[in-house]
Amino acid sequence: MRSLVVLSFAFLTAFPLSAQNWVKNQGAKTNQSSFRAIEEWPDPNDMRNAAGSPGSKYWQQQVDYVIRATLDTARHAVTGSERITYRNNSPDRLSYIWLQLDQNIDDPQSRANLIAGALPQNIPAQARAFLAPEPFDGGHKIARVQVVDGKGAKANARYILNGTVMKVHLDQPIATGQSAIIEIDWSFNVPEGGRNGRGAKELVRDGWMYELAQWFPRAAVYDDINGWQTDQFLGQGEFYLEFGNYDVSLTVPRNHIVQATGVLQNPAEVLTATQRQRLEQAWSSDKPVFIVAANEVMTPASRPAGNGPLTWRFVAQNVRDFAWASSKTFVWDAMGFQYRPGDKVIELHSIYPRDAMPLWDSVSTRAIAQTMKTYGRMAFEYPYPKAVNVHGPVFGMEYPMVAFCGARPGPDGKYTAGLARALISVTIHEVGHNWFPMIVASDERKWTWMDEGINSFLQYYAEQEWQPGYPSNRGPAKNIVNYMKQDRQVPLMTESDAIQTQFGNNGYSKPAAGLVMLREQVLGDSLFDEAFRE
Numbered sequence: 456m457r458s459l460v461v462l463s464f465a466f467l468t469a470f471p472l473s474a475q476n477w478v479k480n481q482g483a484k485t486n487q488s489s490f491r492a493i494e495e496w497p498d499p500n501d502m503r504n505a506a507g508s509p510g511s512k513y514w515q516q517q518v519d520y521v522i523r524a525t526l527d528t529a530r531h532a533v534t535g536s537e538r539i540t541y542r543n544n545s546p547d548r549l550s551y552i553w554l555q556l557d558q559n560i561d562d563p564q565s566r567a568n569l570i571a572g573a574l575p576q577n578i579p580a581q582a583r584a585f586l587a588p589e590p591f592d593g594g595h596k597i598a599r600v601q602v603v604d605g606k607g608a609k610a611n612a613r614y615i616l617n618g619t620v621m622k623v624h625l626d627q628p629i630a631t632g633q634s635a636i637i638e639i640d641w642s643f644n645v646p647e648g649g650r651n652g653r654g655a656k657e658l659v660r661d662g663w664m665y666e667l668a669q670w671f672p673r674a675a676v677y678d679d680i681n682g683w684q685t686d687q688f689l690g691q692g693e694f695y696l697e698f699g700n701y702d703v704s705l706t707v708p709r710n711h712i713v714q715a716t717g718v719l720q721n722p723a724e725v726l727t728a729t730q731r732q733r734l735e736q737a738w739s740s741d742k743p744v745f746i747v748a749a750n751e752v753m754t755p756a757s758r759p760a761g762n763g764p765l766t767w768r769f770v771a772q773n774v775r776d777f778a779w780a781s782s783k784t785f786v787w788d789a790m791g792f793q794y795r796p797g798d799k800v801i802e803l804h805s806i807y808p809r810d811a812m813p814l815w816d817s818v819s820t821r822a823i824a825q826t827m828k829t830y831g832r833m834a835f836e837y838p839y840p841k842a843v844n845v846h847g848p849v850f851g852m853e854y855p856m857v858a859f860c861g862a863r864p865g866p867d868g869k870y871t872a873g874l875a876r877a878l879i880s881v882t883i884h885e886v887g888h889n890w891f892p893m894i895v896a897s898d899e900r901k902w903t904w905m906d907e908g909i910n911s912f913l914q915y916y917a918e919q920e921w922q923p924g925y926p927s928n929r930g931p932a933k934n935i936v937n938y939m940k941q942d943r944q945v946p947l948m949t950e951s952d953a954i955q956t957q958f959g960n961n962g963y964s965k966p967a968a969g970l971v972m973l974r975e976q977v978l979g980d981s982l983f984d985e986a987f988r989e
């Protein structure tokens with residue numbers, strides 16, 4: 456689904472002209488009102504019309520991927536090969552394509568690793584770990600970059616690498632309406648949790664688990680605002696990607712369970728008959744059903760008979776990214792969700808190591824269902840066929856159809872009500888990011904508030920509907936008073952990597968509180984909700 460972020464009109468129309476506050480400053484009359492019109496707002500044009508919708512000449516690029524990748528659990532490495540079909544819908548001829556190589560944030564030459572070498576020898580270990588994680592042989596290792604011509608002939612492409620971005624030159628520029636095909640082979644070592652990158656591995660009680668994200672060379676966005684968006688990935692500004700279709704084959708050890716963006720194409724090859732039968736039961740169940748129960752983890756009967764690795768194939772239509780998780784340690788539960796009887800069933804899945812029980816089995820999938828309900832009503836109904844929540848080392852991160860969430864009971868299996876709420880909230884938040892920004896495709900590398908703020912706003916209502924009176928952190932205005940009284944706060948339109956402190960207060964809490972006030976105190980819910988859904 457393609458759309459623009461066009462919420463600002465609600466702010467612009469909410470205040471009467473009588474609130475204007477004209478002052479004379481050095482002879483010039485200046486409007487100092489907080490409610491003055493935003494003069495620098497761009498005029499409507501062919502790309503964005505006056506009603507806030509895409510204009511008559513609006514375009515977006517389309518980038519499709521076919522990827523084959525193998526997870527090597529001895530070396531903790533992923534080796535992949537991809538074919539990118541880049542369709543140029545812009546009015547411009549393109550003689551090169553920029554790609555994002557986010558794993559390069561962990562390259563030994565990256566900023567974070569260079570800092571490590573420059574630190575004094577005698578600083579405390581905790582400070583060192585904070586300032587610069589241990590050196591790690593991370594980053595994309597590029598083995599092949601080729602352009603494929605219309606007859607299928609392949610030729611090596613000239614490319615340059617600069618930190619987390621790569622420019623691939625095309626001998627034949629892509630004209631408007633035409634496509635180019637690029638093939639890339641690469642590999643990388645999966646970092647441990649807690650580093651800069653967004654994918655990670657972790658050794659849990661039953662073995663290693665892997666969360667793989669920002670893991671393949673992805674085309675940068677070419678749009679009418681930025682041209683090529685080539686900002687470096689520094690960790691804080693997340694991503695901005697083109698929509699496309701994905702066909703991804705993931706080869707992993709036979710004892711692994713895999714979940715990913717997209718619909719599993721070959722269940723008969725990678726699941727047992729019992730598991731396929733349980734999935735069918737899950738789709739009509741109103742509570743989670745175990746597909747792999749805790750006492751089945753790593754048992755031979757839980758995997759198809761045979762030897763050697765298995766390849767799981769997933770296909771996703773019209774998404775901006777692809778993430779996956781793989782481990783022999785996963786418990787798996789699932790249930791179906793429908794907006795109304797007779798609708799297509801949306802698959803809700805949770806996978807987690809046994810360390811996450813009890814808690815994940817009782818909370819995770821239900822919290823996904825709550826997100827479907829609240830966000831579906833307040834924004835738009837979830838358009839994708841499935842949503843997955845994965846427990847592992849990444850505390851909270853979002854990808855199309857896939858969320859990575861933390862919150863784990865202690866080794867004794869005990870957890871507090873606060874920890875349970877942490878899981879409920881982070882699940883709603885990360886699954887909620889499917890709406891903002893995965894579908895309403897804002898530029899996260901530049902603008903944190905557009906996805907985090909609007910998502911935190913909806914999260915507040917999902918939490919209140921989960922349990923009336925839920926102690927929501929973000930949304931209520933009283934929770935942001937201390938921040939709003941400070942001189943150090945920065946405007947919402949501060950680029951993501953330039954927000955030095957209070958990232959959460961600025962990017963998440965302030966816009967969420969503002970939207971709640973606009974809805975509940977200024978416009979009223981019926982008028983606000985009508986505008987917000989539009």
Ligand SMILES: [Zn+2]
Nearest residue numbers: 884888907910
């Ligand atoms: Zn977020």
